[in-house]
Amino acid sequence: MYAIGVMSGTSLDGLDIVCIDLHAYEQQQSIQLIASKTVDYDVTFKNQLSEQCHNNSATLANITMMNAYLGKFIGEQVVQFLHENQISPLKVAFISSHGQTIFHEPLGGELEYEIPSTLQIGDISYISEVTRLPIVGDFRTGDMAAGGQGAPLLSYFDANFLHAADVGRAVQNIGGIGNVTYVPSDKQQAVISFDTGPGNVLIDSAIQKLTDGQKKFDHNGEMASEGNINYEAIQEWMNHSYYSMPLPKTTGRELYTVSYVNDLIEQLNGASLEDMLATLTAYTVETIKHSYEKYLPLNQIDEIYINGGGSLNAFMMMLLAQAFPTKKVLPLEVLGVPAVWKEAIAFALFGYQTMLGLPNQLPSATGATREIVMGKVAYCDGNPYVRFEQLRGEL
Ligand SMILES: Nc1ncnc2c1ncn2[C@@H]1O[C@H](COP(=O)(O)OP(=O)(O)OP(=O)(O)O)[C@@H](O)[C@H]1O
Ligand SMILES: CC(=O)N[C@H]1[C@@H]2OC[C@@H](O2)[C@@H](O)[C@@H]1O[C@H](C)C(=O)O
Known part of the structure; x- marks a missing residue:
């Protein structure tokens, strides 16, 4: 059957x-x-x-x-x-x-x-x-x-299939939108899950617009890896009201619209395509880092597993590892779950x-x-x- x-x-x-x-x-x-x-x-x-x-x-x-x-x-x-x-x-x-x-x-x-x-x-x-x-x-x-x-x-799936008795885990999906499930080692503790913000939506929209549709996404993060990150712009963008909303919270394309991306691109006026993609990728990672620090018991998380298309973006994976230097940051595949x-x-x-x-x-x-x-x-x-x-x- x-x-x-x-x-x-x-x-x-x-x-x-x-x-x-x-x-x-x-x-x-x-x-x-x-x-x-x-x-x-x-x-x-x-x-x-x-x-x-x-x-x-x-x-x-x-x-x-x-x-x-x-x-x-x-x-x-x-x-x-x-x-x-x-x-x-x-x-x-x-x-x-x-x-x-x-x-x-x-x-x-x-x-x-x-x-x-x-x-x-x-x-x-x-x-x-x-x-x-x-x-x-x-x-x-x-x-x-x-x-x-x-x-x-997917929090229901994560809680049931990805729990470990000895370690606290965060399961981060990076699809169009990003979301996380915190699966505590202690089953008595509540599972916490919410949308962290953008996944690949900003990167995809930007590259599609700036290449006139020639490229659909930044394959393996190759273009972004050649750019410089504008940290000042990211700090400014982190003032977006979604990042301080109380839980539960979820979002979608209604917030991360094409016009929102156009606005970010305009603010980076003069930067190369590589620089823009590097900055948007780093912004996406910053929303994830901020989400964990603000809403999750970070000291109880030992392992962070990444799934969704973002797990194939080597540049994003590198930035995530840098954002959480004391944690294991790994693609979900290592747990035997086919992430895709x-x-x-x-x-x-x-x-x-x-x-x-x-x-x-x-x-x-x-x-x-x-x-x-x-x-x-x-x-x-x-x-x-x-x-x-x-x-x-x-x-
Ligand atoms: N090799 C790759 N390198 C970089 N990015 C990739 C790669 N493959 C896929 N992606 C990104 O992943 C995205 C698709 O991810 P995924 O299929 O997880 O999203 P989704 O399931 O549609 O979204 P959601 O989880 O938000 O519903 C693509 O649009 C692209 O940006
Ligand atoms: C309304 C909607 O379709 N939300 C999706 C979207 O894509 C990722 C994130 O935003 C997540 O909340 C959700 O999908 C996954 C599968 C979920 O519900 O767990």
């Missing part, structure tokens, strides 16, 4: 698809990755998705159509993935899909209807219609409805909990008032729970 996990993150680079063995998970609580794949978005598709993430370019019609289209696209990609890996759909218990976050407002506004809300598109009925399989999706809204910020959800697939695997497991009716979020991390079962289920061809139990019975 297999589960498929599908993730499309804030960097909008593509769709991660994994297949995990639920048999191994049920029997030994171990995660066995059967197959994995990233489907890169082409430029047009990425731009269409990106347009829906910004107030000045999104339209009601396009959000609605992209919601349906992304669902259909995800379905088609999963069908192809199963075919390529010779995985029979009959053995797939469900597909669990995060969708694409296009708007995330964890605090709400002043008017009565402006309550905390979040929207992930990629409609699960379309995925079900294409794959003819049960789909679990729409996780974040459940946590938000229960008073949480709908993120960071972590999010898709986690959503596959969240879907499993949903199917069983078990809680799958961590209130201490998201700020929810209670443990809840996140996720909604769509299945166009019958009763998803009966099908699930039948497959489990065949184990």
Whole structure:
């Protein structure tokens, strides 16, 4: 019996698809990755998705159509993935899909209807219609409805799979946005998790703008490593209100917009592309350092594990090691967790909990008032729970 996990993150680079063995998970609580794949978005598709993430370019019609289209696209990609890996759909218990976050407002506004809300598109009925399989999706809204910020959800995965009895660990994701989970060695202590600020979003936006789209990201941090860092500018940028907000807190592209990046670039007027990238990379690392010093018991953290695309940026990894000279700063891979697939695997497991009716979020991390079962289920061809139990019975 297999589960498929599908993730499309804030960097909008593509769709991660994994297949995990639920048999191994049920029997030994171990995660066995059967197959994995990233489907890169082409430029047009990425731009269409990106347009829906910004107030000045999104339209009601396009959000609605992209919601349906992304669902259909995800379905088609999963069908192809199963075919390529010779995985029979009959053995797939469900597909669990995060969708694409296009708007995330964890605090709400002043008017009565402006309550905390979040929207992930990629409609699960379309995925079900294409794959003819049960789909679990729409996780974040459940946590938000229960008073949480709908993120960071990976804190639940980190707390359960990355705990160590003898050392305190911080798990730092550097995707589009950055987030951390502090996993104390003492299980009685609360897990703390929040978004630290930008991940690769500033670097990506800057390099795309300054190279007219020729480069999508700073491969291995090579360009930044040749530049000089403007520490004065970074100190000024650290006055941004997000860095002093109380926990719980989460953020997104709503804060780190293209116009915010343009403004930073303008402030570095006259600097070379290398200098700009070096400064934006160092700024990103500074937000992480500041976050740990302000919100985490730093003296109880022995090891810092980095995952997400940022772990492949050698320059950023070097700056992180310098920022925490007394800690071990390592890519998550060393713990045997395939860092690139972590999010898709986690959503596959969240879907499993949903199917069983078990809680799958961590209130201490998201700020929810209670443990809840996140996720909604769509299945166009019958009763998803009966099908699930039948497959489990065949184990
Ligand atoms: N070899 C590399 N060198 C430098 N940076 C890289 C490399 N590979 C990926 N990246 C960066 O990582 C980003 C993608 O990271 P990732 O896939 O973890 O983000 P995501 O899952 O979309 O975001 P989030 O976790 O915020 O939802 C790319 O946009 C790029 O900036
Ligand atoms: C609203 C939303 O999609 N948030 C993402 C984003 O990307 C990183 C960071 O901001 C994190 O809070 C979250 O994703 C990860 C998977 C999480 O919920 O743990």
